[in-house]
Amino acid sequence: MHEFLLAERELRRRFAELEKEMWARFAAPDLHPVDLEKIQKMYDEYTMVETFNDAGDKATVITTTVRPSQHLTRARYTLERIDGKLRIKRLEWKCQVCEANGNITLSDGKVRECMVCHGVGWFVAPPPKKE
Ligand SMILES: [Zn+2]
Numbered sequence: 107m108h109e110f111l112l113a114e115r116e117l118r119r120r121f122a123e124l125e126k127e128m129w130a131r132f133a134a135p136d137l138h139p140v141d142l143e144k145i146q147k148m149y150d151e152y153t154m155v156e157t158f159n160d161a162g163d164k165a166t167v168i169t170t171t172v173r174p175s176q177h178l179t180r181a182r183y184t185l186e187r188i189d190g191k192l193r194i195k196r197l198e199w200k201c202q203v204c205e206a207n208g209n210i211t212l213s214d215g216k217v218r219e220c221m222v223c224h225g226v227g228w229f230v231a232p233p234p235k236k237e
Pocket residue numbers: 201202203204205206207208209220221222223224225226227228
């Protein structure tokens with residue numbers, strides 16, 4: 107199991123590297139929608155085997171892990187021409203609460219501004235925190 111976790115960690119590391127390369131290729135230099143090094147650090151620090159319950163032919167393992175989002179969502183890209191090439195300048199995620207409508211219809215039929223996205227319908231991916 108420990109080997110699996112090491113292999114999984116290596117997979118995440120490689121994935122993070124490839125993702126970083128991809129963003130460098132298509133996005134404006136100052137856009138980093140995900141701090142991949144921070145995510146990798148999170149995997150390294152938090153991924154661990156908590157319990158290993160060996161019962162002969164079977165075993166139950168409980169681990170702490172970092173799970174990538176399993177929900178399908180929509181991303182909205184804003185492109186900008188930089189040095190003659192269209193590059194991703196902004197990345198937003200759809201508000202799951204109002205389905206990007208910006209408002210919600212209540213059970214009494216009244217329409218209210220979405221309290222989660224404040225009527226925008228989309229969230230800007232947060233910039234990486236400088237440490
Ligand atoms: Zn919303």
